[in-house]
Amino acid sequence: MSTATDTRRKKAPAGERVADWADSRLGIYSLAKANMRKIFPDHWSFMLGEVCLYSFIIIILTGVYLTMFFNPSMGEIVYDGPYVPMQGIRMSEAYASTLDISFEVRGGLLIRQIHHWAALIFVGSMFVHMMRVFFTGAYRKPREMNWVFGFLLLVLGLFTGLTGYSLPDDLLSGTGVRFTQGAILSVPLVGTYLSMFLFGGEFPGHDFVGRFYSIHILLLPGIMLGLVVAHLIMVFLHKHTHWAGPGKTNTNVVGTPFLPVYMGKAGGFFFLVFGVIAAIAAVATINPVWAIGPYRPDQVSTGAQPDWYLGFAEGLIRVMPGWEIDAWGHTLVLGVFIPLVIFPLVLLAIAVYPFIESWATGDTRNHHLLDRPRNTPTRTGFGVAWITTYLTMLIAGGNDLWATHFHLSINGITWFSRIAFFVLPVVSFIVTKRICLGLQRRDKEKVLHGRESGIIKRLPHGEFIEVHEPLSQDQLHTLTAHDQYQPLELEPEVDENGVARKPTRSEKLRVKLSKGLYGEDNQIAKPTVEEYKEITSSHGHH
Amino acid sequence: MSSQDNSEENPPQQQDDADGGVLATRDNPFANPGLPPHEHRVQDIDERAAKRSERVVAGLFTLSMLSTIGFIASYVAFPVDKIVYVFPIGHVSALNLSLGLTLGLALFCIGAGAIHWARTLMTDVEVPEERHDIEATPEVREELLAGFQDGVRESDLGRRKLVRNTLIGAMAMVPLTGLVLLRDLGPMPGTMLRHTKWAKGKMLINENTHEPLRPEDIAVGSLTFAMPEGLSEEDHDFNNQIAKAALMIVRLQPENIKDKRELDWSHEGIVAFSKICTHVGCPISLYEQQTHHVLCPCHQSTFDLTDGGRVIFGPAGHALPQLRITVNDKGYLEAMGDFAEPVGPAYWERG
Structure with a gap:
């Protein structure tokens, strides 16, 4: 049949x-x-997420290779390998096997360096990708969950990095683990217990490398892999956002098909990223554990720094004054505990912003057109202030290096950072907002009066004027396509029936937020068709 | 190329007309004018240019193959310990450099070739695709909710409260088993953090020479690290012990010691302080001879060794613990007991 x-x-x-x-x-x-033939829009900023994805894949590939040779044991041996400076020195098997990977396994050093470089690039590209999504408002409905997933990937990425670079058990990473342990001890009530349970007793013990190992290669990457897959499925489900422009609307997506164009471009880009990272790993040494030596809790080197993405936490701990409260037989170690709390709070601040914004607007529409950062000055200002906070603490985290390289006073830099932590985010918020409003005014000017052509014309009576060229409809549309919210108003305290109603505190807050986001001083009303017609008909010749 | 012919038959503007928001009217100069016409690339109209692109792509793929062969050749040719001087990088492993560069080139060329192919030879006609709401239609929603209600009703969950409540109880309790199992991750802290290997009569052993220290070994302006007698690097718990017991010794002029207790606990101006920073536990290693300040290189906490180890700058919360020392009858420095307070970072039970 x-x-x-x-x-x-x-x-x-x-x-x-x-x-x-x-x-x-x-x-x-x-x-x-x-x-298969899904349409993807084209813009350079859309490839930032690809860098994250590809470096993640590279990390997994190289990481699996490294597990073949790495021995996650804190058993002590005396080194007798080929690297002369370490011969006869006591070290853990974890450290010794890292030396073996670097000096005895052919290509081992390369894979180790690709793994570490890719990790730095992974976290870096996640930050940049997140800020791209933030500044363009790509997190708005229906993509809020994908924003949260992406944020979780960033946080997990930080901890995977921390547990990863602690594995070789070298002097630098061991110092970092000691710092982590000291920070855990500061937690009120349970800190000592957490530390004992994490390290299997007193620091350093013989357990943490093995425990970090299973966290680093199994637990965290497993969760991350799931989140990455979900993240990508949602990108396909929602279809990619795109910029406003001719032919592009909130109900369509304009671009070229996945097969073949993005298969070629994105697939090729994976090899490009991998190739560049491999070349970096060939010429630039990273984390030369052989030069640092094995960890011993009574030894340390100067200039100890975490990998860059945790420099922010390092800065917080360095600038915090050493507050300690002793009372009733207990110690509250505020000098360490406060930075430990601020660290997640700063990260959370950017994570929850989209939800605060959507609460303030009350907007339930889907948004597939990206915002230009200038058109949302408060959001852009907040994002820049957040980055400023991060960078300020990154600088504070390297205060010793600033002091030695620029011959500055370490006390001066620390005090500068303490003040800058509070002042610079506010200043950068205000400055960014001003710049955004200025750019909005310029856009309005361009729409209404045209582009400055650079041609100076002399009129018969001697006056010089600059000729303005009117914009094409494409440009006019692109510059005026964005929505502008009107700030909420409090409902009158007495309604039409004369019944008094008091606005609740949350209503008041919402109105205040809404005014802060979209009030008079926080956005420039975009040009209307009427304005445009009036100007072009009266003196359109400019 | 065929897709471009297609697009000329179906100008994108027409497809856009389905969308009410795009209707470009003459009345509205800001209205969406629809997709601009496709601009041809040189490869679209000149077959010779397309051939050139094809050769470039094929050339890149070929270069990648050669590079892979170069990778294998390097793997075989260079010994793992061969160091070469390469300007401007310096002395590097020949194997690492050659493997990395050939691998990098082999991968990069595949990527560059594929992207050049996509950009010059594949279509670049932008086409719109409609977006559809993700949410279900009201009919689907109704149907689903009705099905769910049926399911809940058939389960009898709402009616048989005893089943429901015991289920909630069971599910809430069963994770406790996992929590209990975590108990053996580590011991209870007890008073572990309060005690170190130091005890009355233990000599101060130089960490470098492993010899007991005499007062005359401690020169003015020097910083000496010591560990307690009886502790050996071969010990199973050496790292745990040295993490608490590490000691630093300096010699001061007794008249320069500002703190009375510090003077009492010193011997001929020799003072012994814990080397473990009271901030988060880094070993303090930097000593400023003129001021007798010590600085922790991790977070720059600064302590004044002439004033009871007081914190004078940085994030540390309390003074460095001092070890009370004296000289035994053989003329060696020895401890008069353990530290009077816990060393290292502060914690809740420290008090």
């Missing part, structure tokens, strides 16, 4: 037959039909 299909199957090319086989068991055709 199925001879007809059988003959067709036999005639079909081999690839098709394999696909048919898979489809009849997995139903891949319906899935592929929806996605």
